[in-house]
Amino acid sequence: MPQTLRFHLNDRLIEDRSVRPTTTLLAYLRENLHLTGTKEGCAEGDCGACTVVLLDADAPGGPSYRAINACLVLLPMVQGRRVYTVEGLRDAAGGYHPVQEAVVRELGSQCGYCTPGVVMALFEACYRKDLREPWQLDDQMCGNLCRCTGYRPIRDAARAVAATCPEDQFSRTLREAGSDSMAFARTEQTRSYATPASFAELWAVLAARPQSRLICGGTDLALTLTRRYQDLPELVSLEGLPELRGVAQVAGGWRIGATTTLADLEAACLAEMVAYVPLLRMLRYFASRQIKNRATIGGNLCNASPIGDLAPVLLGLGARAELRSAAGVREVALDEFFLAYRQTALQPGEILAAVRVPDIPANARAAAYKVSKRRELDISTVGAGFYVELDDSGRVSLVRLAYGGMAATPARARHLEAALLGKPWSIAQVEAALPALAHDFQPIDDLRGSAWYRGLVAANLVRGFVRETELVALPNLSQRPSGTVHLEVLP
Amino acid sequence: MSTPTSPLHGPSRHESAHGHVSGAARYVDDLPAPGGLLFGLPVGSPVARGRLRAVGCEAALAVPGVHAVLLARDVPGHNRIGAIVHDEPLLAEDELYAVGQLVALIVGESVAVCRAAAKVLVLAVDEAPAILSIADAIAADSYLGSPHVMRRGDVAAALARAALQLEGELASGGQDHFYLETQAALAIPGEDGALEIHSSTQHPTEVQVATAEILGCDRNRIVVQVPRMGGGFGGKESQATHFAALAALAALRLRRPVKVWLSRELDMQMTGKRHPFWSRWRAGFDAHGRLTAFEVFTYADGGWSVDLSPAILDRALFHLSNAYYIPNLRFEGRAVRTNTASNTAFRGFGGPQGMLVIEDAMTRAAERLGIDPAELRRRNYYGAEALQGDDTPATPGAIEVDAPLPEGELDERVLASLRDRALTPYYQSVEDCRLPRIHRELLAQADYAARRAEIEAFNARSPLVKRGLGFMPVKFGISFTNAVLNQAGALVLIYTDGSVQLNHGGTEMGQGLHSKMLAICAHELGVPERQIRVMTTATDKVPNTSATAASSGSDLNGAAVQLACAELRERLRPLAAELLGVAAPEQVGFVDGQVGVAGGPSISFAELTRTAWARRISLSAAGYYATPGIVYDREAGRGKPFHYFAYGAALTEVEVSGLTGEHRVLRVDILHDVGRSLLPNIDRGQIEGGYIQGLGWLTCEELVWDPRGHLLTHGPSTYKIPAVGDAPEDFRVTLLSSAPQVNVIHGSKAVGEPPLMLAISVIAALRHAIAGFGEVGVAPRLAIPCTPEAILRAIEEVCAPARATLVSAAE
DSSP, X not given: OOOSEEEEETTEEEXXXXXXXXXXXXXXXXIISOOTTSOOSOSSSSSOTTEEEEEETTOTTSSEEXXXXXXXXXXXXXXXXXXXXXXXXXXXXXXXXXXXXXXXXXXXXXXXXXHHHHHHHHHHHXXXXXOOSTHHHHHHHTTOOOSSSOSHHHHHHHHHXXXXXXXXXXXXXXXXXXXXXXXXXXXXXXXXXXXXXXXXXXXXXXXXXTTOEEESSOTTTTHHHHTSOOXXXXXXXXXXXXXXXXXXXXXXXXXXXXXXXXXXXXXHHHHTXXXXXXXXXXXXTSSOHHHHTTOBHHHHHHTOOTTOSHHHXXXXXXXXXXXXXXXXXXXXXXXXXXXXXXXXXOOTTEEEEEEEEEOOOTTEEEEEEEEOSSSSSOOOSEEEEEEEEEOTTSBEEEEEEEEESSSSSOEEOHHHHHHHTTSBOSHHHHHHHGGGGGGTOOOOOBTTBOHHHHHHHHHHHHHXXXXXXXXXXXXXXXXXXXXXXXXXXXX | OOOOOOSTTSOOOOTTHHHHHHTOOOOGGGSOOXXXXXXXXXXXXXXXXXXXXXXXXXXXXXXXXXXXXXXXXXXXXXXXXXXSSOOBXXXXXSEEOSTTOEEEEEEESSHHHXXXXXXXXXXXXXXXXXXXXXXXXXXXXXXXXXXXXXXXSOHHHHHHTOSEEEEEEEEEOOOOOOOSSOOEEEEEEOGGGOEEXXXXXXXXXXXXXXXXXXXXXXXXXXXXXXXXXXXXXXTTTSTTHHHHHHHHHHHHHHTSOEEEEOOHHHXXXXXXXXXXXXXXXXXXXXXXXXXXXXXXXXXXXXXXXOTTHHHHHHHHHHTTTTTBOOSEEEEEEEEEOOSSSOOOOOTTTTHHHHHHHHHHHHHHHHHHHTOOHHHHHHTTBSSGXXXXXXXXXXXXXXXOOXXXXXXXXXXXXXXXXXXXXXXXXXXXXXXXXXXXXXXXXXXXXTTHHHHHHHHHHHHHHOSSEEEEEEEEEEEEEESOSSGGGOEEEEEEEEOTTSOEEEEESOOOSSSSHHHHHHHHHHHHXXXXXXXXXXXXXXXXXXXXOOOSOTTOHHHHHHHHHHHHHHXXXXXXXXXXXXXXXXXXXXXXXXXXXXXXXXXXXXXXXXXHHHHHHHTTOOOEEEEEEEOTTOEEETXXXXXXOOSEEEEEEEEEEEEEETTTOOEEEXXXXXXXXXXXOSSHHHHHHHHHHHHHHHHHHHTTOOOOBOTTSOXXXXXXXXXXXXXXXXXXXXXXXXEOSSOOOTTSGGGBOOOSSGGGGGGGHHHXXXXXXXXXXXXXXXOOOOOSSOOHHHHHHHHXXXXXXXXXXXXXXXO
């Protein structure tokens, strides 16, 4: 496998044989290449000042520009790919790009420090072909904090440029983009980083370096380096294995490859996966566009955080995990995947290959909820994925009520489920059953919320669920919800 | 000669906009690394209170690439720093007063090397009990500075005869500045102990002064430059100084350039924030909702050192009355000392915290008296006009003060102001209260009455989601309340090709100051803006400057720029007349780079400057401005601390979820008074941005500490400033028309801080919505910040009787 890092930056080939692979793209841009337009605002993917654009040649909808947080990208993640920074947008004659002119015109910059990141997030928006819903513009821009403008001019700039796809060098580059191998491996004494290009290589490197951490989007694991200042000496990336990426319809449901990015998943939900309305509803408030462009469904599940946003939704939907190793493939219910705080059922040498989600039958009601201090780009105080099936008499024949933020792992409210099973699906019956929830969880006080708040919200989300599903089986995104439960006007 | 055009009052762009959008705009951390650059990493106290017994540096010094660990003993001059009093050791000597208080600076060849060294630096510390709240500080008699008292009349007597007596307590929280660019400074040693410092600071002169004192050298050795800041908001008024001084100390010791740059985490842990306040108050209202008496005790959490706390406390007291005339009053304020980072300036500077208190009283009085909350506020505005326009009896011209006025107060101005309801608690007269007009225009254009009715109808049919509408007027005093700071300078240099360098004492942090100065300069000299270059702010161009703060940047520096340019123009005018053969020099105009007579001959500005040089006429001039008439006696609580007042009003509509306590701001209408705006779209940006920043403070931004004083919310993952989706989709901002301000540059008004307080309208809006969940007449108790949890708690309280079952279900 190639030991040289090789990628295009602003259409110029960069080759590097010596840089440490755990160097972030942001540090490399600023310190090695002296491109200081890209800023560090937080080093945790929560402000967007470091936003650059990656050409994702293998995106499901065809080659696409993707805004990403350079602070959480390690150099081998751009191996063989094209990266653009704010310095690379002007044309050969020195003319500014339409997104740059839009920000100037709308006074979208004041202090200017967030601006390079804003410009690059707008750059992605400019070439996106899947921007249809008005909410997608806020979704596109919510990863870019601006402390000066109050966002009105940034929204106006986004409206002006989104999906305009100008016929220019960048559109041509997209059309001509071909998939490049991300294969890379470098070993130096006790350190190694490998991006295998085949399963055979993957199993070999995992056998040779059993202590390796698996990485893909790296949006969580990179924090080890950037915020905790600890080392990640041995890494194996799954990003070079195209077989692990993508959403496919299979008998009885859908198979979502583990390295499918959340942006891919969101696009699939919007395009065709009617059954995936609950997933879409969670993805709207899942992190930022930049994070969703890198983070994967597999990463979100395998870090087994109690507040991972997809876990409760997938638990509620009854998803199963497809685990793969050199020895073969096995499947476990997601219920059995989360063992303890940040512990999963994965064995050494085993990877999560895919998540299988069953179709939602017509007699089912399902929704997802997320409550956080801030609506966008925040970590859940309480997350929930609810699912009930009703029999012909309107009684609950199957129920899964899964929560995040309520226990050490994402977990189902088994007592409450038991209290609801067989009962009519009605507000009165839910009220009668809700005391059982107190036996399911003993939530904690922390900086995101008190135990009192978590307990009350956990109950109120079920109250909201039963009301929402009186109106529609699969409550969809509302345009401007005042809360995670969409009950703007009730009859 | 063409028709005169001037960039003033017209559409504009940010002067650095193209640099911002292309990455070419440089900030301190972007400057090319000078040869031999080293990096400095500050190390802070691990405890909130304690004694530093020893610092073990051996292991840190042994890390390859580490050049030094600097401690207090390495400071050659005075190891003391502080904006008002020098009460802070730059590096801790023995006592430790806050987590993150500066203890050491590790200097090494990279930040990574310094971080590795920091992990093995041994701080031997005896931890002691810490004071971590205002209540604890009051109990421990832990204060900073002396009380500030304002008084008039007889509060007790007035309260006794009030139709409505209210009392309350109000706590408001801190706020991290969260400028996107963290603190940064680069110090480069020169010859003979000289230092060039590039600092991200609002106050280059303070950096210069403090560094000279730390190093024990003359101030003329130090040159401080500010390229621009990636946001300041007050957080770089006094607290950029420490990091610049540390870089300077290291640069001088090691004779190498040294950069100190803070990670977000360090920045949030080490630097001070907006002051949390706690107040208790009593208010008396007559039956028509007019405030007759107001008594407030307010306490500001200053953190561990004085910093700017006394001035912030003063401004809080100046704004306890906000827009309202109060006949009988007593305000007493104190700053308390706690063991947290030293709290500091933040946009509004105590004003927002003060206004919150009286707005709480106003909102609750309206709820209790059943008077529309906007109308109740209107009846209390400064000025006799507030007595008009409704049927409520009031006696124009009466002095409603409940005690005989002391001898000294019987002067005519005071009596006239009392009769006009125009006397502030600090005895400055409000001469031009624009709020009645703003009130009328805003409520009409925002369709206030109809929308309130619509909301009541909506709330009646929507059990789980409620809406609310909140109104907020703002009157904000403009000037540094320390009179001496109200001065500014400029230096304008013209070259013989007609190009101009513009220097002024203000710093650019995004607010558009340079854009405004550029427009003033272009207007005065009659040259196109492209011919003028605004220079990096530097202490060797304009000396002894005040901080760019108190919203005063444009007023003060603008006047200085105008004076400098006018002097140059008038110096050139006779020469121009001579060259043009015009008998009357006053007929010569300077327009668009041409100098001439309307309809007559002209020459280019460049040619004029070339000739001026040949005739040996100086082409540079300094301008200097000092605001007249500012005076305040803090002991007496009397004076004229403000040159004028800025006014505005906002109407905020929210929607609240009764299940989770989440809310959304649906629509905001603002009418704001910026006088005759220098640059209207720059001002609009200040208004919108200030409002959203205030919204963040009051809703989503919550600072959380652990029980030992460690800040838990030290990054954007845990500390949530507003994101795009928090801004109202429907955001209507209008500037008050035809409202020039006398005696201010081109009739304009300051705009930096006042709009932040418009966001206080969200509190009234949220209370309105929350009240909709309960029985009529149940007043909500809503904590600040109004997080979803705080709102849900308030909702649960107002509907406690009806929903007791739900609460018990959850518990």
